[in-house]
Amino acid sequence: KKDHALKQKTDLECFECEYRSRSVAAWQAHLRLKHSTTPDLAGCILRCECGNETVSFNHSRKCEISNTTVIRTGDGPIRRLTDLAVADVPCVYPQCDIHPKTPGGYIMHLRRHHKTTLKGNGVYLKCSCGARYNHEKDYLKH
Numbered sequence: 001k002k003d004h005a006l007k008q009k010t011d012l013e014c015f016e017c018e019y020r021s022r023s024v025a026a027w028q029a030h031l032r033l034k035h036s037t038t039p040d041l042a043g044c045i046l047r048c049e050c051g052n053e054t055v056s057f058n059h060s061r062k063c064e065i066s067n068t069t070v071i072r073t074g075d076g077p078i079r080r081l082t083d084l085a086v087a088d089v090p091c092v093y094p095q096c097d098i099h100p101k102t103p104g105g106y107i108m109h110l111r112r113h114h115k116t117t118l119k120g121n122g123v124y125l126k127c128s129c130g131a132r133y134n135h136e137k138d139y140l141k142h
Contacts, residue, residue, distance in 0.1 A: 012024065014030060015078075016078070032081070036081045043076065044070055047069050048063055048065060049067045081102065091110075
């Protein structure tokens, strides 16, 4: 196992603009910072020549080929991080006045300010469809 991700042999293309990168981490950062989305939310996967499909750069740490292509798995609209904004939800701690605006912000708030997790507090994220999740990744994939 390598301790770093390999550079790709070919460019990873942004599906929204002309940005290209040979680094999966840089491509993911571009999606988040410039387009306010993630591979999961945008319905993208990275398909490696070895056949592996993923949304993270962890595979490139293990695979000697490590040459991926960006594939959109659907043709629907691209979901954005701003689409996940939550109503004015107070923190689960009554003495806390912070009201995070996104699920990710809420999870980070719990971690950083209260040194705990959703599951540790018996708290979950609830989608407007009614589904409940104790982990941000599960919520984002939903």
